[in-house]
Amino acid sequence: GNSVTQMEGPVTLSEEAFLTINCTYTATGYPSLFWYVQYPGEGLQLLLKATKADDKGSNKGFEATYRKETTSFHLEKGSVQVSDSAVYFCALSDRYQGGKLIFGQGTELSVKP
């Protein structure tokens, strides 16, 4: 079945550092890929998405490229801020399975000033 694997956290960075959170997936079809963010005490928010191979999703300085050859969707940001501290979830959705989202385990990011 479909699955998503993320790098384990917590990840602690200094402000303005470069961020990479690895995400790989297993899917039988052609899934769409997502990054969701959960700020402390809040619900999940869509950060970015990509619906087909080689698409790049971007938002708020974050980017991720859908790599079919490596089945990856790594999240990157060139310069993190304290306000980026949150839990980040990689997820996939296969429309042929009714749009259900399959989540990775989440990666907690803590950015120190």
Added chain:
Amino acid sequence: GAVVSQHPSRVICKSGTSVKIECRSLDFQATTMFWYRQFPKQSLMLMATSNEGSKATYEQGVEKDKFLINHASLTLSTLTVTSAHPEDSSFYICSAPPGTGIEETQYFGPGTRLLVL
């Protein structure tokens, strides 16, 4: 963007009682809603898919008699935890995709924290 609300945001109940959690799409109609459970510092686990006008579809290992789901209208789904026990304590989250349910952007509610004493 689209808004999904949940009520209550937090509930504490005694063991053996039932608790109802509501999920509402405030500015769009949703024929499908999803219910997730999240344990502390863990990922979201899909429990069931709520379908307006038909029975919910439960994921493997989820007791349908324990977690009753009713999709009463195009904007409301409810999850009832029946005869709750301490192991049911968790963070319950719903989501809804606009439209027919095969849309890929889902909007999440803020979650309901359930504590069973």
